[in-house]
Amino acid sequence: MRRRNVVLYVFALLLACGVIIGGFYVARAHQDRQRAAAEQERYGDVLAAARKETEAFVNIDYQDxxxxxxxxxxxxxGDFAKQYDTSTKDVVKILTQAKSVMEGKVLWAGVVDTDKxxxxxxxxTTGTVANTSTGNKPVARQFRIKLDLVREDDAWKTSNVEFVG
Incomplete structure (x- = not known):
């Protein structure tokens, strides 16, 4: 009888250890899934912000x-906002004189690096530009643009733009 109690006690102890270890692994798996979901959401938010900024950048119509x-x-x-503001002072006048219309769309976008x-x-991007120097006929234009973004006030903002390749 005493031997059976010892066996049952050891069995209960092992079962309790198994439950604790299993609970630990379940909690860890849940945290991993939450982390992965948050990372995927961040990637999506970053790509959406980069696409929106690029679309704004490659779509300009002199009429508006x-x-x-x-x-x-x-x-x-940041610095990009300041530089952009400074460089666009006379752009409206130039665009109007040239009757410039640039239309474009994002073909693909990829995150090179990210953290929180x-x-x-x-x-x-791909698109066209038409102005007085093209005889007001659309001419194909493709751009490869590198954007640096920062998280500011719960939104992704562009802090730098570079034309590449």
């Missing part, structure tokens, strides 16, 4: 140039 400029400025921050506060994205 200020709206195009404002769209880019809305997604900009910053990201780097490469974007490929």
């Amino acid at each position: 140039a200020q709206a195009s400029i404002d769209a880019v400025a809305a997604g900009a921050t 506060d910053s990201a780097t994205v490469i974007v490929a």
Whole structure:
């Protein structure tokens, strides 16, 4: 009888250890899934912000140039926002004189690097530009753009833009 009690006690102890260890692994798996979901959401948010900024950047119509400029400025921050603001002072006049229309779309975008506060994205675009120097006929234009983004006020903003390759 005493031997049976010892066996049952050991069995209960092993079962309790198994439950504790199993609970630990279940909790860990749940945390891993939550982390992966948060990372995927961050990737999606970064790509959406980069696509939106790029689309604003490659779609400009002289008839409503200020709206195009404002769209880019809305997604900009830091030094890029300051440089963009400074460089667009005379752009409306130039776009109007040249009757410039640039239309484009994002073909693909890929996250190169990201953490919780910053990201780097490469974007490929295709589109056309038409102005007085093209005889107002659309001419194909493709761009590869590298965007650096930072998380600011719970949104991803562009802090730098570079044309690459």
